[in-house]
Amino acid sequence: MSIENDLHLISDFDKNYCLQVFAPLPVAFTKGKGSYLYDTDGNKYLDMIGGIAVNSLGHANPKLVSAISKQARDLIHCSNYYYIPQRSELAYRLCRASFADKAFFCNSGAEANEAAIKIARGYFSHQDIDRYEIITAEMSFHGRTYGTMTATGQEKFSKPFAPVVPGFKYVPYNNIDAIKTAITPKTAAIMLELIQGESGVHPADVEYIKAVRNLCTEKGILLIFDEVQTGIGRTGKMFCYQNYGVTPDIMTLAKGLGGGVPIGAMLCTDEVAKGFKPGDHGSTFGGNPLACAAGIAVMEYFGEANLLDNVNLVSAVLFEKLNKLKAKYSCVTNVRGQGLLIGIEFDESIIASGLREELFRAGFLVSAIGRSVIRIAPPLIITKSQATSFVKALDSLLATRMGIKPNPIISAFKNIGRKENPAAKALSEAKPEEPKPTLPAPEEDELS
Numbered sequence: 001m002s003i004e005n006d007l008h009l010i011s012d013f014d015k016n017y018c019l020q021v022f023a024p025l026p027v028a029f030t031k032g033k034g035s036y037l038y039d040t041d042g043n044k045y046l047d048m049i050g051g052i053a054v055n056s057l058g059h060a061n062p063k064l065v066s067a068i069s070k071q072a073r074d075l076i077h078c079s080n081y082y083y084i085p086q087r088s089e090l091a092y093r094l095c096r097a098s099f100a101d102k103a104f105f106c107n108s109g110a111e112a113n114e115a116a117i118k119i120a121r122g123y124f125s126h127q128d129i130d131r132y133e134i135i136t137a138e139m140s141f142h143g144r145t146y147g148t149m150t151a152t153g154q155e156k157f158s159k160p161f162a163p164v165v166p167g168f169k170y171v172p173y174n175n176i177d178a179i180k181t182a183i184t185p186k187t188a189a190i191m192l193e194l195i196q197g198e199s200g201v202h203p204a205d206v207e208y209i210k211a212v213r214n215l216c217t218e219k220g221i222l223l224i225f226d227e228v229q230t231g232i233g234r235t236g237k238m239f240c241y242q243n244y245g246v247t248p249d250i251m252t253l254a255k256g257l258g259g260g261v262p263i264g265a266m267l268c269t270d271e272v273a274k275g276f277k278p279g280d281h282g283s284t285f286g287g288n289p290l291a292c293a294a295g296i297a298v299m300e301y302f303g304e305a306n307l308l309d310n311v312n313l314v315s316a317v318l319f320e321k322l323n324k325l326k327a328k329y330s331c332v333t334n335v336r337g338q339g340l341l342i343g344i345e346f347d348e349s350i351i352a353s354g355l356r357e358e359l360f361r362a363g364f365l366v367s368a369i370g371r372s373v374i375r376i377a378p379p380l381i382i383t384k385s386q387a388t389s390f391v392k393a394l395d396s397l398l399a400t401r402m403g404i405k406p407n408p409i410i411s412a413f414k415n416i417g418r419k420e421n422p423a424a425k426a427l428s429e430a431k432p433e434e435p436k437p438t439l440p441a442p443e444e445d446e447l448s
């Protein structure tokens, strides 16, 4: 017995048995292929958010599926008590592709950032130097663990859970003078995203990042780039820092690296690697054969499929067409980002969460940030025509919203062939408390 295709049961079980920290749309996906996801009723959605910048190769990519299937048959986990060929190879590939000399593997972006913060402090304390302060940016996002929640320059994430970790300072983004003022003799590291993804897709200025790099070099401060969201081809280069003509001392990765298989990585120079002695840091699961096999498949696919070329090609199409929407509709106030990480900002007439829901009903998945920003971060394999279909759908919705007569061809597109999903409809309406659902006892032969 499975609840897999019954949206009502799925949501009942979720509400009753899962900690309610998310606010899901009334849908459950049971299948994916390429840039599309399919729900319990077989409806098809163009995935313009790619599991929040995770499904870099799209869904059910044959190379990735075959790599992890083979690895699962051979060996999933054995622990870091031993050498792991896949871990060695992935570390080699990442170091060869970047500024880094060494890699440490973990399971998520937050863990990668924890490792970065720890090694930055360890680097100084192992030399008996009293430097521990970390400077991060306002409106940044670095994760949900205590260290990374503290590093995150948005109080709303940490306020209920105070006291936070000491030794962090926050400065306005893209403001070099603020960093200069915040630096003290105790500053160990400056940690920045090159595009602040979670707070609305805000890119750092090139001159700012260059000035931060120079300041760090001059003062002996370590520079950490959090590339959890921007790394692995997302911005049109393998790593976003390559758009800036500078290198960090430490970089963190996660999201796109495993194409959906959980993995995080902290990369650093040989010099910074002195910050961890054996036993200083570790992870039970991190660097396991399965996750690293996924990472290797993702890295290999970039070369085989000219993925960076595709990112740049589709990105140019999206920016051109979205900027045309900006010129057409006064409610579109900004289109920003890089590669396939794009934020579309609206004025007060549009509530992003409402627009997200309308796009969802039309078969397009995006994320809404705050009140006014729609973020897109589709699979890096997305085609020009798929991207164009998204812009057309957005155009049609905005035309309706702004009272402009919509193009009949485009508006006809909306909801074509989509089955009415009664469970989804019911879920969006308020429901009285119901007794907790239980699964029927399994049939005899299911027990074997």
Ligand SMILES: Cc1ncc(COP(=O)(O)O)c(C=O)c1O
Pocket (backbone or CB within 6 Å): 108, 109, 110, 111, 113, 141, 142, 143, 144, 193, 197, 198, 226, 227, 228, 229, 254, 255
């Ligand atoms: C820039 C950045 N850093 C860190 C994280 C945390 O990653 P995770 O959710 O895998 O812990 C995120 C997640 O959105 C992120 O965007």
